[in-house]
Amino acid sequence: MGKKMEKKMENNIRFRNHISIVAERLGRVLLLVIVAAISGLAQNVKALANSSGMDAKDAKVILLACGAILLLLAIGAAWQFIVWSKTYISIYDNTIVIERNTLNRKKDTIGIKNISNVNMERNLFEMLAGTSKIKLDTNSMTTANKTDVTIVLKKEDAQSLRQYLMDLMEASGEESIKEKKADAGQPQYDVEASLGDMVVHGLFSINLFSLLILLGCAVGMAEVVSDTLGQGFAGKSIMGILASILVMATVFMSALWDIIKGFVKYYDFKVKRIEDRLYIRYGFLKKVSYTIPVDKINALKLTQSLLGRMSHRYMAEIVNVGMGDDEAEKQSFLLLYSKKEALDAKLHSLLPEFEDAVRMPVSRQPKGTLAAWMMPLLAYCAVVAGVAGTLAELLPRYRGWIGAGMAGLIALTIFLMALRYATAGFAVGKKCVVLANGYFRRCLSYVSYEKIQHVQLEQNFIAKRMGIQKGSLYLLASADSRVQGIPYFPKKEVDIIKSNMVS
Structure with a gap:
């Protein structure tokens, strides 16, 4: 534990986030700028490819664009530094106070007794910087969709602060002391996941929809490449082909990651219970640690x-x-x-x-459920039939396809209702x-x-x-x-x- 933070905890505490939070927040802005720059470059690739050279006017435009990007980054960095330097976190009288003394002043006060969770998290950047993120959540309906307080500190200081908050949350402090003893040596967890457990979990957590998207994108990309190699670029734009492949590749990678993350997200998963608290830890590229009171x-x-x-x-x-x-x-x-x-x-x-x-x-569900579903089902069938009839009148050449589509939608609905009843x-x-x-x-x-x-x-x-x-x-x-x-x-x-x- 950080000696400096422990010394502060003897009295009231007032501190800032670790300065690395400036770089972490600025990194998001930098990512947006890079994406925008790549997008603009992609739109002008064809013009640059056809150009035999670059004149002074083009060079000036590029320099101005680069200068504007650097200026935006500098402004963003300056603003994030000001926000960091003007934001203080204080702990006294069993309350946490977050003060932001910028032009738009803001002060939030949270009672320690209202804290439901004290969680720790480390993403890849924080692992490299040697910091940890503490997330505090309260029993509040208005803030239930977001973390109430996020604090970034050096890893040792974050652990000390977390333990201090847990001591405050417990009137006697006995439970926090027990956790210290459990963590001092080799902690005995109630459940620890092996590599085989993670592989099994990954297989059973595969999303069927993501798998179908993955297969569809693979077939689509293969067809585009095969068609291009077989017939050449006759009547086709190179940029159009590349754009199609890029879109499918993006969707493909998104679906692939949705499947892969089920295998790696809960790496080194461990959970234990001490008295009336659960301690959950897991993560590979992003390590998280939850402390959850059972009564919450x-x-x-x-x-x-x-x-x-x-x-x-x-x-x-x-x-x-x-x-x-x-x-x-x-x-x-x-x-x-x-x-x-x-x-x-x-x-x-x-x-x-x-x-x-x-x-x-x-x-x-009771058997009467099927009868209760009949009224909304009949209303749905009437709407689908009405839309199909209108389309058939407007597009008589496609009446067969429209009729098949209508029948398919109704059959799918009945099938889903049967699944719902069975589940x-x-x-x-x-x-x-x-x-x-x-x-x-x-x-x-x-x-x-x-x-x-x-x-x-x-x-x-x-x-x-x-x-x-x-x-x-x-x-x-x-x-x-x-x-x-x-x-x-x-x-x-x-x-x-x-x-x-x-x-």
């Missing part, structure tokens, strides 16, 4: 991909403020894909609070409610009654006659997890949910 966990989610459903494997996620609220961290991760028996054993060590819940049988379900327990949702993939959400903010229910007239209803329940979480869909369930179970919420 609002729900447990067990997810199955299509391949996971076929092999009876699950992965576990948790829902709380602070995990899954950043764009790069959409999944609030807890456990890799594994068989149900192995997953239950791991949850017994990590979250025994949900042990009974995950053993609850989940019932399918969705509901269960009411003594301590939590279980929601099953999905089509190809399945997600089981275990929500404690005390964590439910409010419930919204609805039913059409057919569902009312059938004695069933559906709705949504709302949690304190990021936007992706805040609303949990409730499939159709018997109306008589509403009273059970209400009584458990208020008890």
Whole structure:
């Protein structure tokens, strides 16, 4: 731990972020400038290729453009330096105060008791700079979609600050001391992922849509190259061909990375529980470390991909403020894909609070659900038929294709409804409610009654006659997890949910 930071912690603390944050933020601006420059150059490649030389006027324009870029970078660097030098973070009287004394003055105050997570993160730049990023999140609905406070410090100082904040969060400090002792030697984790575990997780987390895009782009690029080699450039623009290949290559690489990241994202995954906190660490190019109080966990989610459903494997996620609220961290991760028996054993060590819940049988939606779906299905079919009829009148040559498209859309909708009926379900327990949702993939959400903010229910007239209803329940979480869909369930179970919420 940093001795300088430890000395500061004896009294009130007031400090700035590490100056490397200026370069990190400026790097984003530089990336945008480089992309813009490459885009402009690509648009003028043909003109430059046809030009026999460069006159003084062209050289002057290029020099002016380079000068403008350098000026923008200089202004950006100066502004980021001013913001850094005028921004202070203070910790005193069990509060964190962030002051920004620029022209647009800003002061935010956060109570230590309201902090839900103290997380650490290191991207590749921060590893090279020897710094770490601390992310603090609070139990606030208004800021649930973003990190409330981000602090960048030298690695040792960041560890000291994190420990200090955890000591403040615990009245007795016993738990933080236990974590220090656990981390002093070789920490014994409850779950550690091997290379084989990561490969298995990567296979079962492959997105079917990304795989189809990958195959489509590969076929498209192969066809363009084959056609060009076979027929030459007759009647075709070189720039047009290159642009087509570039677009397909970009989409291809995006889909490929979406598949590959499932294999490498959770490198060196480890999780342990000490008293009532979970400590989660993983990462290769981007190392993250989460500290999560168990009482801040609002729900447990067990997810199955299509391949996971076929092999009876699950992965576990948790829902709380602070995990899954950043764009790069959409999944609030807890456990890799594994068989149900192995997953239950791991949850017994990590979250025994949900042990009974995950053993609850989940019932399918009532049979009256199919009748309740008939009204929206008929309305959808009427709209599709109306649009198809209009297009057939306007384009009589394509009536056959239009009719086939209409039939395909209706058949696809019925197929998805069948998948939904086979996947969705509901269960009411003594301590939590279980929601099953999905089509190809399945997600089981275990929500404690005390964590439910409010419930919204609805039913059409057919569902009312059938004695069933559906709705949504709302949690304190990021936007992706805040609303949990409730499939159709018997109306008589509403009273059970209400009584458990208020008890």
